Amino acid sequence: MSCRDTIHLICWYLEGKLSPSVESEIQKHLQDCPDCHLVLDAANTTLDRYFGPNRTEETPATIKAA
Numbered sequence: 001m002s003c004r005d006t007i008h009l010i011c012w013y014l015e016g017k018l019s020p021s022v023e024s025e026i027q028k029h030l031q032d033c034p035d036c037h038l039v040l041d042a043a044n045t046t047l048d049r050y051f052g053p054n055r056t057e058e059t060p061a062t063i064k065a066a
Helices: 003-015 020-032 034-051
Strands: none
Touching (some): 003 020, 003 034
C-alpha cells in the first residue's frame, strides 16, 4: 500500500470501517513507514481531542464564528 492510499484511509482505519485485508495492509505499511505513522498519531490526537470522552458538546467560539 502506498503512502497516499494509507493517508487517504487513515480515518476509516481508526474508526474500524475497513475490511480486515485492507486494515492488515495499512498496519504493515505503518510498521515500515515512519512518516505515515506520524500522520496516524496526529489523526488519533485530533479525534481524541474532538470526539474523546472528555469532549463537551459546546463548540469553541473560534469555530462558531465561521
